[in-house]
Amino acid sequence: MSYDRILNTTAAWLLALFWLLPLAYAIWTAFHPAAFETRFEPLAPLTLQNFVQAWSEAPFARYFLNTMILVTGIVAAQFTLCTLAAFAFARFEFRGKGLMFALVLMQLLIMPDILIVENYRTMSQLGLIDTIAAIGLPYVASAFGIFLLRQTFMTVPKELDDAARVEGCSYLGILWRVYIPLAKPTFLAYGLVSVSHHWNNFVWPLIVTNSVETRPLTVGLSIFAVTDSGIQWSVINAATLMTSGPLLIAFLLFQRQFVQSFMRAGIK
Amino acid sequence: METARRQWIYAWLMLSPAMALLILFTHYPAVQTIVNSFYSTPRGRRKAVWIGLDNYQTLILDDVFWKVLMNNFWYAVWTIPLSILLSLAMALWVNDKIRGRGFLRMAYFTPTVLPLIAVANIWLFFYTPGFGLIDQIRGLFGLAEQNWMGSPDTALYSMIAVAIWKEAGFFMIFYLAALQTIPPSLREAADIEGASRWYYFRRVLFPLLMPTTLFVSINAVINSFRLVDHIFVMTEGGPNNASSLLLFYIYEVAFDYWDTAYAATLTVVMIAILILLAIGQFFLFDRKVHYK
Numbered sequence: 001m002s003y004d005r006i007l008n009t010t011a012a013w014l015l016a017l018f019w020l021l022p023l024a025y026a027i028w029t030a031f032h033p034a035a036f037e038t039r040f041e042p043l044a045p046l047t048l049q050n051f052v053q054a055w056s057e058a059p060f061a062r063y064f065l066n067t068m069i070l071v072t073g074i075v076a077a078q079f080t081l082c083t084l085a086a087f088a089f090a091r092f093e094f095r096g097k098g099l100m101f102a103l104v105l106m107q108l109l110i111m112p113d114i115l116i117v118e119n120y121r122t123m124s125q126l127g128l129i130d131t132i133a134a135i136g137l138p139y140v141a142s143a144f145g146i147f148l149l150r151q152t153f154m155t156v157p158k159e160l161d162d163a164a165r166v167e168g169c170s171y172l173g174i175l176w177r178v179y180i181p182l183a184k185p186t187f188l189a190y191g192l193v194s195v196s197h198h199w200n201n202f203v204w205p206l207i208v209t210n211s212v213e214t215r216p217l218t219v220g221l222s223i224f225a226v227t228d229s230g231i232q233w234s235v236i237n238a239a240t241l242m243t244s245g246p247l248l249i250a251f252l253l254f255q256r257q258f259v260q261s262f263m264r265a266g267i268k
Numbered sequence: 269m270e271t272a273r274r275q276w277i278y279a280w281l282m283l284s285p286a287m288a289l290l291i292l293f294t295h296y297p298a299v300q301t302i303v304n305s306f307y308s309t310p311r312g313r314r315k316a317v318w319i320g321l322d323n324y325q326t327l328i329l330d331d332v333f334w335k336v337l338m339n340n341f342w343y344a345v346w347t348i349p350l351s352i353l354l355s356l357a358m359a360l361w362v363n364d365k366i367r368g369r370g371f372l373r374m375a376y377f378t379p380t381v382l383p384l385i386a387v388a389n390i391w392l393f394f395y396t397p398g399f400g401l402i403d404q405i406r407g408l409f410g411l412a413e414q415n416w417m418g419s420p421d422t423a424l425y426s427m428i429a430v431a432i433w434k435e436a437g438f439f440m441i442f443y444l445a446a447l448q449t450i451p452p453s454l455r456e457a458a459d460i461e462g463a464s465r466w467y468y469f470r471r472v473l474f475p476l477l478m479p480t481t482l483f484v485s486i487n488a489v490i491n492s493f494r495l496v497d498h499i500f501v502m503t504e505g506g507p508n509n510a511s512s513l514l515l516f517y518i519y520e521v522a523f524d525y526w527d528t529a530y531a532a533t534l535t536v537v538m539i540a541i542l543i544l545l546a547i548g549q550f551f552l553f554d555r556k557v558h559y560k
Contacts, residue, residue: 004465008361008364008366009366009367011357011361012357012358012361012362012366012372013368013372015354015357015358015376016368016371016372016375016376017375019375019376019378019379019433019437020375020378022379022387022390022391022394022433023378023382023387023390025390025393025394025401026390029393038399038401038404081285081286081289082286084282084283084285084286085282085283085285085286085287087282088278088279088280088282088283089283092275092276092278092279093272093275094275094276094279094280095276097279100283100287103287103290103291103295104286104287104290106294106295107290107294109490109542109543109546110294110298110539110542110543111294111490111494112293112294113494113515114493114494114515114518114535114538114539114542115293115294115297115298115301115535116518116519116522117297117301117304117518117522117528117531117532117535118296118297118298118300118301118304118532118535119293119297120522120523121300121528122292122293122296122297137289137293138293138294140289141285141286141287141288141289141290141293141294143290146286171278196380196381199383200381200382200383200384200385202383202384202385202497202500203496203497203500203515203519206500207519207523217383218383218385218386218497221383221385221386221389222385222500222501225389225501226501233393236389237389237390237393240386240387240389240390243383243386244381244382244383244386244387247381247382248378248381248382251377251378251381252374255370255373255374256370
């Protein structure tokens with residue numbers, strides 16, 4: 001091995017260990033009694049008590065349910081609306097197409113995340129404050145999704161499309177039978193990006209929700225971590241792991257597919 | 269002619285649900301933000317009235333605004349280049365035949381799937397004075413305790429470190445995707461010519477990665493305004509606004525003080541900055557991007 005190679009490998013490993021340190025630390029404290037928060041003894045007793053305590057001290061079950069409803073709702077709505085819009089952009093020629101596409105792309109820069117003041121006003125005018133729908137609605141028409149799917153749909157060969165037309169397929173039939181099956185990897189990639197984004201989203205849900213029945217996990221966790229004035233790190237870390245758990249486990253199990261689909265989503 | 273007309277109808281039918289929501293939650297609020305920045309904040313029975321540039325005058329005289337703007341400037345100046353450089357290094361390492369490639373890739377990417385608000389709790393502990401992990405390690409070397417988040421000199425940099433840690437792995441994926449489309453024959457040709465690794469990187473890889481760098485840097489710019497979740501948990505902008513960023517300040521003004529008109533004014537500034545930066549980046553990169 002060359003000198004250069006050893007140097008690179010060492011640097012890569014040091015960075016990786018540093019990158020994993022926060023998570024490793026959270027796992028350590030969450031599975032050990034509070035007494036071992038800063039004492040790293042290999043034989044320290046393991047416990048699940050921190051998880052039990054966190055679970056019983058805040059309505060995490062409800063928060064989980066809210067997040068699940070939120071994420072499935074958003075992804076289902078995004079798939080439907082973005083697919084239709086992307087198909088229109090990829091397949092049809094119509095007046096105003098360029099302008100409409102420019103309007104869509106604007107959202108990549110000016111995201112709902114920064115329009116919190118006016119979107120809050122809109123939600124209260126619609127009477128949707130403190131509903132799960134209000135958390136998701138601003139994100140449903142996603143420029144990223146429309147753009148990504150349009151790029152994929154544009155690669156579908158025109159001959160396939162024409163053949164289906166000759167067979168008497170309607171436009172929606174073509175979309176369903178030709179375009180969507182060919183875009184499966186993109187849907188998977190976009191779905192994963194979207195799930196992890198909305199699972200982790202915090203500021204907007206914090207603003208529009210104010211009850212246990214609507215709060216997603218991230219907001220619930222932030223409230224739990226603050227109100228717990230005793231600052232039991234081990235319990236807070238157990239709660240932290242719980243909220244990130246499903247995504248984290250899914251990621252570890254399907255690591256390869258996960259990274260690959262993120263990569264596919266990145267090809268532009 | 270008939271088909272063109274039918275296509276037009278189909279296209280608009282398919283487009284309209286998405287466009288309606290897009291306009292309702294992006295374009296309408298963006299325009300409304302600008303309009304409201306010229307009005308006063310409605311309070312109780314008092315309706316909003318036209319006050320011209322008064323909000324902008326308040327803004328210019330608002331010390332907190334300038335403080336927060338400078339903070340955001342430094343936040344961007346540190347997080348954008350550092351996260352891009354790190355992500356590029358990560359991608360190059362993981363794309364190579366390096367020992368433990370799968371593990372490294374997982375380690376770099378993990379922060380991306382963790383909620384920022386959750387990891388903020390963990391970092392909070394790292395930074396806790398005396399008791400926290402960083403100070404414990406410093407203690408081993410006989411260094412004094414340091415209140416990382418409580419001191420105005422270090423609070424912002426503590427936030428910057430968390431942001432870089434959070435986003436570098438995500439950007440790595442885009443570089444990795446781009447690297448995998450580069451044919452190995454280029455490397456072989458460079459080897460035959462006797463080009464060094466560094467030369468190959470500088471003259472072949474880096475130019476080919478320019479479109480990715482543009483894409484990643486636009487994302488990094490947007491993130492430097494958007495990534496504020498950890499501030500809610502870790503410092504709440506303190507001490508004395510030392511770690512507050514523009515979006516966090518907008519949140520405070522709008523939802524703690526309920527001064528929505530002033531919050532709209534701040535949002536206008538933010539949108540203006542974002543647009544200027546995006547235009548600037550296109551011009552900056554324009555001549556250097558090699559499209560395939």
